[in-house]
Amino acid sequence: MVEANTTVADLRTQFGNELTESSFRDNHRVHVPPEKALDVLTWLKEQRGFDMLVDITAVDYLEYPDATDRFHVIYLLLNMTTKERLIVKVPVNLPDAALPSVVPLWKGADWMEREVYDMFGIDFIGHPDLRRILMPEEFTTFPLRKDYPLKGFGERHNFPVLTRAES
Secondary structure: OOOHHHHHHHHHHHHOOOOEEEEEOOEEEEEOOHHHHHHHHHHHHHOOOOOEEEEEEEEEOOOOOOOOOOEEEEEEEEOOOOOOEEEEEEEEOOOOOEEEOOOOOOOOHHHHHHHHHHHHOOEEEOOOOOOOOOOOOOOOOOOOOOOOOOOOOOHHHHOOOOOOOOO
8 A cells, every 4th residue: 555655755756845744643635736736636646546536625714823825625535446545735715716627537526616616616617517506596605605694694585485295
């Protein structure tokens, strides 16, 4: 089994020391600048065999102490042959919170990127069908952003009330 620290060392050799690493409870993370994200993810798939994209998610670091970036998009990767796992974190900021789509690399990224777009408002450039997947099309904001109020902005009255059928 290839060790994650070897993968990260090879990443640094290939892409420079701008990549940083961290780990927590055997979860190895590599922090990648947004302009290198697609190249790094492509290299990880093609050269290191990370053939499974387990998940794409995001975190909003609004009002976190010492946070320098508003969002991080997080890619969870798995090499099915060696069972090596790697987390790739990419920072993005407003007003242009956008990253290249990884749908050409992993077809399963299609709905995952749509979910991150729908909940956080992060665009994926080159995505084949980037539109809302969870919220109605007329919804104008992004509910998982930290600045979204718990009770919403009053948009609930615009949507029909669904009632359960009597059994």
